[in-house]
Amino acid sequence: MRRVARKIRILAIATNDWCAVGQFLSALVQVGFDVAVVCPSGSPIQHIRDLGARYKYIPWRSRSSIVSAITEWLPDLLVCNDDVAVRALHDLDRELRLEGDKPESTRLLQLIETSLGDSRSFTTSRSKSELISVAQDLKIACPPTVVANSYVQLERHLGRLPYPVVIKLDASYGGRGVRLAHDDHELMGAVLELSFPHDWPKSLKQLIARYLPHPWRPRFPQKLSIQDHIRGRPANRAVVCWQGKVLAGVNIEAIETDSEFGPTTLARTIVHREMTEAAEKIVATLKLSGFLGFDFVLDGVNRAWFLEMNPRVTPACHLRFEAASSLPAALFSELTGEKPRIDVRQIPSDIVALFPNRVSREAQPSYFDDVPEEESAFVNACRRSRFFREIDWKAQFNRMAAQTLRAMGVNNTLPEGNNDN
Numbered sequence: 001m002r003r004v005a006r007k008i009r010i011l012a013i014a015t016n017d018w019c020a021v022g023q024f025l026s027a028l029v030q031v032g033f034d035v036a037v038v039c040p041s042g043s044p045i046q047h048i049r050d051l052g053a054r055y056k057y058i059p060w061r062s063r064s065s066i067v068s069a070i071t072e073w074l075p076d077l078l079v080c081n082d083d084v085a086v087r088a089l090h091d092l093d094r095e096l097r098l099e100g101d102k103p104e105s106t107r108l109l110q111l112i113e114t115s116l117g118d119s120r121s122f123t124t125s126r127s128k129s130e131l132i133s134v135a136q137d138l139k140i141a142c143p144p145t146v147v148a149n150s151y152v153q154l155e156r157h158l159g160r161l162p163y164p165v166v167i168k169l170d171a172s173y174g175g176r177g178v179r180l181a182h183d184d185h186e187l188m189g190a191v192l193e194l195s196f197p198h199d200w201p202k203s204l205k206q207l208i209a210r211y212l213p214h215p216w217r218p219r220f221p222q223k224l225s226i227q228d229h230i231r232g233r234p235a236n237r238a239v240v241c242w243q244g245k246v247l248a249g250v251n252i253e254a255i256e257t258d259s260e261f262g263p264t265t266l267a268r269t270i271v272h273r274e275m276t277e278a279a280e281k282i283v284a285t286l287k288l289s290g291f292l293g294f295d296f297v298l299d300g301v302n303r304a305w306f307l308e309m310n311p312r313v314t315p316a317c318h319l320r321f322e323a324a325s326s327l328p329a330a331l332f333s334e335l336t337g338e339k340p341r342i343d344v345r346q347i348p349s350d351i352v353a354l355f356p357n358r359v360s361r362e363a364q365p366s367y368f369d370d371v372p373e374e375e376s377a378f379v380n381a382c383r384r385s386r387f388f389r390e391i392d393w394k395a396q397f398n399r400m401a402a403q404t405l406r407a408m409g410v411n412n413t414l415p416e417g418n419n420d421n
């Protein structure tokens with residue numbers, strides 16, 4: 001794929017209307033890629049300037065939406081905006097292998113593996129519990145973790161867990177399947193909450209879980225990981241990698257998040273050897289390609305504890321600090337053998353407010369507000385989007401639910417967790 005005459009084509013796949021990937025797409029265009037998107041109608045990212053094409057993603061026709069966009073755009077690489085898109089490509093890879101040796105199937109399989117890495121690692125890359133197991137084998141510091149697949153397995157650990165603990169749905173994302181528990185009672189309540197659909201408001205799930213008839217239980221959620229809670233500061237390493245080698249990366253530490261387990265809103269760039277080496281080891285072991293994010297917590301002595309990996313683009317993937325190349329520029333150089341004529345803007349401060357999670361709120365006296373003013377149509381679409389409306393709606397719903405609980409004489413003792421859910 002080096003020194004091709006035409007521009008390298010990238011197709012970004014978005015199954016939802018998240019705004020955060022918009023600046024990343026703009027960065028890909030700036031460094032010299034020819035970029036198209038397949039996304040739902042109304043998604044703000046379709047307003048990014050200079051996109052080569054825009055295709056419609058239909059949730060109930062997921063495979064055909066993606067395959068049709070690939071067939072028309074003929075990309076050299078695929079990039080995933082979200083975890084559902086990652087799973088869709090993994091499922092497509094599995095289905096194509098069952099279909100036999102058809103020329104069109106072979107081309108698609110090669111494209112998926114070129115974009116994401118060794119297909120034998122696909123299941124592991126989406127599984128929190130399997131990734132922790134891989135990290136432990138690599139001698140990477142991880143919180144002690146137990147895994148449960150049923151109420152019977154879970155109950156074996158009651159009375160023996162070192163509270164507080166963090167409960168995680170195995171294939172959840174964005175903090176939505178994460179809860180904190182301080183005792184067995186809170187643990188069981190959290191498990192009941194996580195049994196309900198992800199898009200239900202958190203306070204509604206708390207209310208239902210609290211008043212379910214005692215003998216009745218919903219179906220046990222997908223595999224759960226129960227980790228010791230490491231107190232500290234959330235941190236993330238965003239990388240771009242190619243065939244098991246990390247090409248470039250950026251480390252950030254969260255100064256502020258939108259909720260206990262939610263996305264970072266205000267971040268500081270840091271240098272941290274443990275985070276850098278942990279990401280390199282996992283990428284090499286799983287032979288991964290593409291853009292990834294690795295989540296850590298930094299404890300009181302600044303030790304990095306690995307928590308999980310996001311096998312997709314993360315909000316830090318477009319950031320460039322100091323004189324280093326951006327992640328999109330590093331990929332461009334790897335694929336073409338040349339440096340891009342233009343790289344993305346350099347962040348002039350080591351503290352950055354991430355758009356769209358945080359937009360010009362009062363806080364630190366000196367930080368860079370990462371609103372992409374050059375993408376005015378995109379910014380305006382973000383501010384009109386459901387993302388911003390849901391923040392206010394969920395906050396109002398949570399307040400009403402809390403008032404209802406208090407009126408019923410019940411103290412809402414379950415941890416706040418993540419307001420995304």
